[in-house]
Amino acid sequence: MLRQLRRIVVLVLASGLACALLVSYAPGTAVDERELDRRLNEASIREIRSNKASAADILSNLRRYIVGLAKGDLGYSESNHASIAALIADRAPETLREIAIGLTGGWLLGLALAIPKRGFSILAGLLLSLPIALIAYLCLAAGAKSFLVLVIVLTPRIYRFARNLITQANNALHVEMARARGVTETRILFSHVLPSISPQLLALAAASASMAIGAAIPIEAICDVPGLGKLAWNAAMARDLPLLVNLTMLVAIATTVATAVSEIRHD
Numbered sequence: 001m002l003r004q005l006r007r008i009v010v011l012v013l014a015s016g017l018a019c020a021l022l023v024s025y026a027p028g029t030a031v032d033e034r035e036l037d038r039r040l041n042e043a044s045i046r047e048i049r050s051n052k053a054s055a056a057d058i059l060s061n062l063r064r065y066i067v068g069l070a071k072g073d074l075g076y077s078e079s080n081h082a083s084i085a086a087l088i089a090d091r092a093p094e095t096l097r098e099i100a101i102g103l104t105g106g107w108l109l110g111l112a113l114a115i116p117k118r119g120f121s122i123l124a125g126l127l128l129s130l131p132i133a134l135i136a137y138l139c140l141a142a143g144a145k146s147f148l149v150l151v152i153v154l155t156p157r158i159y160r161f162a163r164n165l166i167t168q169a170n171n172a173l174h175v176e177m178a179r180a181r182g183v184t185e186t187r188i189l190f191s192h193v194l195p196s197i198s199p200q201l202l203a204l205a206a207a208s209a210s211m212a213i214g215a216a217i218p219i220e221a222i223c224d225v226p227g228l229g230k231l232a233w234n235a236a237m238a239r240d241l242p243l244l245v246n247l248t249m250l251v252a253i254a255t256t257v258a259t260a261v262s263e264i265r266h267d
Contacts, residue, residue, distance in 0.1 A: 004260040004263065007256070007260070008253070008256045008257060008260060011252055011256050012249050012252045012253055012256065013249075015248050015249055015251075015252035016062075016065075016245045016246075016248055016249040016252070017062065018248075019244055019245050019248040019249075020061070020062065020241060020245050023239060023241050023244055023245075024241065061241075061242075065242070065245070072085070073085070074088070074242075074246050075242040075243075075246065076242065077235070077240055077242060077243040078238075078240060078242075079234065079235060079238035079240040079243065080231075080234075080240075080243070084242060084243055084246050087231060087243070088228065088231075088246065088247075088250070091226060091227050091228045091230075091231050092227075092228055094225060094226055094227040094228075095216055095220070095225075095227035095228040095229060097147070098146055098147045098150060098216060098219075098220075098225065098227060099150070099209075099212045099213065099216060101147040101150070101151070102147050102149075102150025102151050102153075102154055102212050102215075102216075103150075103154065103208060103209065103212050105147070105148075105150075105151035105154075105155070106150070106151050106153075106154030106155045106157075106158050106208065106212075107154075107158055107205075107208070109151065109155045109158075109159075110154070110155045110156075110157075110158030110159040110162055111158070111159075111162055113155070113159050113163075114158075114159050114162040114163040114166055115166060115189065128156050128157065128160065132153055132215050132218050132219065133218045133222060135149060135152055135153055136149045136218060136219045136222040136223055137222055139152065139223070140222055140223050145223075146219050146220060146223040146225045149219050149223065150212060150215060150216065150219060153211075153215050153219075154208055154211060154212060154215070157208065157211060158204065158208055161204050162201070162204065165197045165200050165201065165204075166193060166197065168197075169192070169193040169196050169197050170188075170193060172192075172196070174192065175188055175192050175193065178191075178192060202261075205258075206258040206259050206261065209254070209255070209258045210254075210255045210258060210259075213251055213254055213255065214251075216228070216229040217229040217230075217232050217233060218233075220233070221233035228247060228250070231243070231247065232244070232247045235247065
């Protein structure tokens with residue numbers, strides 16, 4: 001547990017630092033649209049540039065952020081004119097609801113299609129080859145909800161891995177012996193197949209949670225869902241470094257915790 005906790009802390013801090021570096025050195029970061037306002041005088045423009053320069057000091061900002069984090073202060077979002085903690089608290093329920101429904105629906109459909117011998121491979125391959133943004137756009141044009149887009153995105157991925165695991169477990173020697181003795185397929189499935197692949201399914205659950213979090217960003221941006229994904233998209237467009245760093249670290253926490261839980265259960 002301590003080893004996993006140390007790894008989570010290191011990975012989360014590393015993700016926040018990497019995000020800050022990428023945003024700070026991205027093209028156009030030093031440009032501020034407010035400088036185009038002709039009503040501003042030279043002193044105002046110099047102040048804007050000075051603020052931009054101070055925001056680019058990554059080490060000082062990181063130290064200030066850690067001190068504020070210890071006090072429960074996540075910083076202030078200039079693009080949204082609100083505290084970051086309030087923004088996350090306001091947008092998180094919508095994203096959590098979407099991810100929960102998407103994961104539940106994706107797993108139910110993925111396993112249901114993987115267990116019987118059905119010809120779902122062609123459709124799964126087609127959905128796997130389509131970009132998430134395109135699937136979201138097609139569902140938006142059809143009037144579908146954002147969580148349905150997530151179900152469509154996750155189902156073929158869960159199906160592909162679960163199908164391989166179930167097929168491999170079905171060919172095991174003890175399963176063939178049980179089948180030869182007349183044990184029903186339903187009992188074989190729940191007594192022999194699923195228990196034998198439960199560690200792999202748990203690892204797949206952690207991976208699918210990471211996929212759902214990553215897919216939520218383009219889905220919410222395209223479907224105009226007021227969640228964390230759209231907030232991250234808008235923050236990236238506005239080069240809102242404090243908000244981007246917090247959202248990146250939040251995603252890193254969710255991903256690393258899911259992976260750690262999978263590894264602990266497997267051990």
